[in-house]
Every structure is written in structure tokens, then in C-alpha cells.
Amino acid sequence: MARRSDHTRDELKEVILNASWKIIEKHGFSGLTARRIANDIGYAPGTIYNIFSSMDDLYLAVNSMTLDKLYDTLSSTECQAPKKTPIQNIKKMAQLYRAFTKKHRSHWLMLFTYILPKGKKPPSWYQEKITRLFEPLENLLKPFYSEKQSRKRKMAARVLWASVHGICFLEETGKIPLISNQENPPDMTGYLIDNFVSGIQN
Amino acid sequence: MARRSDHTRDELKEVILNASWKIIEKHGFSGLTARRIANDIGYAPGTIYNIFSSMDDLYLAVNSMTLDKLYDTLSSTECQAPKKTPIQNIKKMAQLYRAFTKKHRSHWLMLFTYILPKGKKPPSWYQEKITRLFEPLENLLKPFYSEKQSRKRKMAARVLWASVHGICFLEETGKIPLISNQENPPDMTGYLIDNFVSGIQN
DNA sequence: CTATAAATTGAACAATGTTCAGAATTGTGA
DNA sequence: TCACAATTCTGAACATTGTTCAATTTATAG
Numbered sequence: 001m002a003r004r005s006d007h008t009r010d011e012l013k014e015v016i017l018n019a020s021w022k023i024i025e026k027h028g029f030s031g032l033t034a035r036r037i038a039n040d041i042g043y044a045p046g047t048i049y050n051i052f053s054s055m056d057d058l059y060l061a062v063n064s065m066t067l068d069k070l071y072d073t074l075s076s077t078e079c080q081a082p083k084k085t086p087i088q089n090i091k092k093m094a095q096l097y098r099a100f101t102k103k104h105r106s107h108w109l110m111l112f113t114y115i116l117p118k119g120k121k122p123p124s125w126y127q128e129k130i131t132r133l134f135e136p137l138e139n140l141l142k143p144f145y146s147e148k149q150s151r152k153r154k155m156a157a158r159v160l161w162a163s164v165h166g167i168c169f170l171e172e173t174g175k176i177p178l179i180s181n182q183e184n185p186p187d188m189t190g191y192l193i194d195n196f197v198s199g200i201q202n
Numbered sequence: 203m204a205r206r207s208d209h210t211r212d213e214l215k216e217v218i219l220n221a222s223w224k225i226i227e228k229h230g231f232s233g234l235t236a237r238r239i240a241n242d243i244g245y246a247p248g249t250i251y252n253i254f255s256s257m258d259d260l261y262l263a264v265n266s267m268t269l270d271k272l273y274d275t276l277s278s279t280e281c282q283a284p285k286k287t288p289i290q291n292i293k294k295m296a297q298l299y300r301a302f303t304k305k306h307r308s309h310w311l312m313l314f315t316y317i318l319p320k321g322k323k324p325p326s327w328y329q330e331k332i333t334r335l336f337e338p339l340e341n342l343l344k345p346f347y348s349e350k351q352s353r354k355r356k357m358a359a360r361v362l363w364a365s366v367h368g369i370c371f372l373e374e375t376g377k378i379p380l381i382s383n384q385e386n387p388p389d390m391t392g393y394l395i396d397n398f399v400s401g402i403q404n
Numbered sequence: 405c406t407a408t409a410a411a412t413t414g415a416a417c418a419a420t421g422t423t424c425a426g427a428a429t430t431g432t433g434a
Numbered sequence: 435t436c437a438c439a440a441t442t443c444t445g446a447a448c449a450t451t452g453t454t455c456a457a458t459t460t461a462t463a464g
Contacts, residue, residue, distance in 0.1 A: 122376065127379060130379055159394045162365070162371075165368045167361065191357060191358070192365060195398045196398050196401060198400070198401035199397025202400050
């Protein structure tokens with residue numbers, strides 16, 4: 001029996017989340033079970049329910065971790081080089097996003113394949129983490145819009161990000177039939193960005 | 203006990219799929235269980251396994267239905283009006299896609315949230331149905347590319363479709379934080395199409 | 405009518421999320 | 435130090451899931 005002084009409540013929460021992260025890494029989202037977590041951390045299954053109200057609650061917490069990591073990636077200085085053109089930086093950001101989908105494939109997939117029970121809405125802090133995700137791209141789009149067009153600029157960021165994501169997601173789940181080996185998804189996102197930004201500039 | 207002369211094998215397959223379709227409509231993908239299907243069609247659960255090798259197999263068949271319906275939608279004459287501009291037709295097609303995601307929300311979501319067990323690839327006829335899905339859009343893009351650029355045109359179709367899909371999917375799953383009530387997803391797809399096509403034309 | 409083939413059944417199994425009474429552990433007040 | 439209270443943890447139990455398969459029922463061929 002685990003002793004209750006082993007971890008504080010907060011520590012235990014972290015231990016559970018870290019174990020979950022690794023399980024997803026190895027066995028995918030569907031391999032994440034309460035019993036497996038409990039086994040890995042040396043606690044009984046019931047203990048998890050002292051920390052999380054349900055597995056859905058835990059899924060949300062894991063997704064929150066993924067969102068944080070994704071934010072770190074997108075706000076990297078790599079795609080904010082002042083010496084490069086905005087387009088180059090946007091493309092770099094798309095590359096970073098793509099790399100993220102590869103490195104944390106299962107976590108990234110979970111972010112989009114786990115859908116809350118119908119009618120349920122995520123908590124507001126979760127929505128805020130998503131909103132925050134768009135900011136780096138909003139900044140990169142500043143050269144193309146005046147101050148007064150900030151709303152339009154935000155929309156452009158959403159459109160562009162959703163589009164890049166759409167390409168990555170369909171490709172990663174095998175739903176974009178490749179025409180040949182010549183066109184790979186990086187080319188596709190590049191093609192998208194070139195044309196979209198070119199359209200903006202007109 | 204259901205009598206074996208009630209339905210032929212093929213009929214039974216259809217009966218199962220139709221029941222599944224309705225269940226998903228009412229209770230979502232997660233509400234689709236072998237026992238519920240069996241109950242609805244008046245057979246025992248085991249019977250389903252005479253027709254489908256597993257529930258995964260059945261999911262694939264349901265998704266195949268959805269793909270067929272989606273193809274019918276996208277190849278509608280509504281978005282192939284000769285009197286309208288290509289852009290207008292493309293926008294119409296995007297609208298039709300969007301309408302489909304609303305009308306058959308659960309089935310459409312299932313198409314993307316059910317991911318085959320890692321390593322497993324869908325059968326080739328399934329891939330072909332996906333490939334076929336791009337053809338209507340490929341045709342609408344013909345005015346923008348020469349005969350020799352057909353490969354580029356196909357890539358454009360994939361990019362554009364994936365992008366529109368990305369917008370719809372993120373919006374439908376609550377992952378595009380709206381800036382205000384003024385920008386709704388139809389506007390966003392319109393914005394995307396305008397700019398992308400404008401970029402192509404340069 | 406009988407024997408064979410085929411289709412259907414439903415009990416059984418392992419695994420899942422979840423609950424909660426009771427056991428184990430720790431903190432507290434004398 | 436000791437007794438009692440509060441907290442934490444356990445793990446058996448329950449309902450449900452996909453899945454299997456021997457037994458049963460039904461249809462057909464000879």
C-alpha cells in the first residue's frame with residue numbers, strides 16, 4: 001500500500017499526469033486506462049479518483065499539457081527571426097507545428113480525437129489556452145494588416161492555422177491520398193501559405 | 203430467435219448498417235455498441251460477428267457509407283453551375299461540405315475521430331473512396347491550371363479541401379475561439395478561398 | 405423423413421470506468 | 435506517550451464493453 005505521505009495532492013497529480021503521458025506515448029490514447037496508470041505509479045485505481053473526478057477529467061488535464069507544450073513550440077524564437085521575411089517565419093512556424101505532430105503524435109492526435117460528451121463545454125481556462133495558441137501567428141501577420149484591421153488579422157490567423165492543421169491532420173490519419181512521392185505535406189503547407197499570403201497582399 | 207430465412211447475408215449486412223447509422227445519429231459514435239445494434243434489429247449480439255469480423259470492421263463499413271454520402275454531396279450539380287464563376291462554385295462546394303457536417307454531424311465526426319489501430323492500414327477500396335472525394339474540386343480548379351499542371355492542380359485541390367475541412371473540424375469541436383460574432387466559419391472559409399485562389403492566379 | 409449444412413443464440417471471459425465501505429496511515433490534543 | 439479523529443488509500447464489486455464458441459435452431463438436399 002502506498003503511504004499517503006509519499007506525495008502531496010499536487011505531487012500525486014503530477015505523478016499521474018506524467019505516467020499518463022508516457023503511457024500515451026507508448027500505447028496511444030486507447031492504451032490509457034485507470035488500472036495501467038495505477039500500476040505504473042504504485043497506487044490502486046481508486047486513488048486516481050481522489051485527484052480526478054473521472055477519466056474524462058484526466059483526459060482534459062493531459063490535453064492541457066499538450067496545449068502548453070504546443071504553445072512553447074509555436075512561440076519559439078525560431079520562427080520570429082527579424083532578419084527573415086514574414087512568409088519565411090510563417091513557414092517555419094508551420095514546420096514547427098508539423099514537427100510537433102510527429103514528435104508527440106499520440107498526444108497531438110488525442111487533442112483532436114477526444115471529444116467531450118455532447119453538450120459539455122470545456123472549462124474556460126481550457127478555452128483560454130486555445131486562444132493563446134493563435135497569438136504567435138497573429139503577430140507574424142501584423143505586417144499585412146493595419147492597426148484598425150486587427151480583427152481581420154485575427155481571423156486570418158485562425159483561418160491559416162486551421163488550414164495548416166487540416167493538412168497535417170488528414171495526412172497523419174491517412175486521409176490525403178498522395179498524388180505521387182513528389183508532393184509531400186511540407187510542400188502542401190508551403191503552397192498554402194504562399195498562395196494565402198499572396199492573396200492577402202492583393 | 204430470429205429465423206435465418208428472415209434476411210439473406212447481404213440484407214442482414216444492410217440491416218445492421220442502417221441500425222448503426224440511426225444509433226450514431228441519436229447517441230453518437232460512443233453510443234454504438236454491438237448489443238444495442240442487436241437489440242434494435244432483433245438479433246443476438248453474436249450474429250453481428252457473422253457479418254463483420256469485429257466492431258472495427260463495422261466502423262469501417264459505416265465510414266464507407268458516410269464517404270459515399272459525402273461524395274454525392276460534393277458532386278452535386280449545385281456547385282457546378284456553368285453560369286457562375288469557378289470561385290463561386292468552389293465556395294458553394296465549401297458550403298455544401300459545411301452543411302454536411304451539420305446534417306450528419308456524428309457520422310462526419312466519426313470519420314475523423316475513429317483512427318485505425320496503429321500500424322493498420324485501411325483496405326484499398328477505402329482509400330479509393332477518399333481519392334474520389336477530391337475529384338469534384340479538382341475539376342473546379344481546372345480553369346486555373348494548364349493541362350500540363352494537372353499534378354499541381356491535384357495538389358491544390360488537396361490543400362484547399364484539407365484547409366476547408368480543418369476550419370470546419372476545429373470549429374465543430376470548439377477549438378477555434380471566435381473573435382466576435384461577426385466572424386463565423388462560413389466567412390472564414392470564404393476568406394480562405396478568396397485569398398488562396400487569388401494567390402493561385404498570380 | 406433423415407442427415408447435413410448453415411445460421412443464430414446467449415452464456416462466458418477479459419477488460420473497462422467507477423464507486424465506496426473499510427483498512428491503513430497520519431495528525432492532534434491530552 | 436497514547437487515544438482518537440481526519441485523511442488517504444485500497445481493492446472488491448458493479449455495470450458495460452468487445453469477443454468467442456459450444457449448443458441450439460432452422461433450412462435444405464438426398
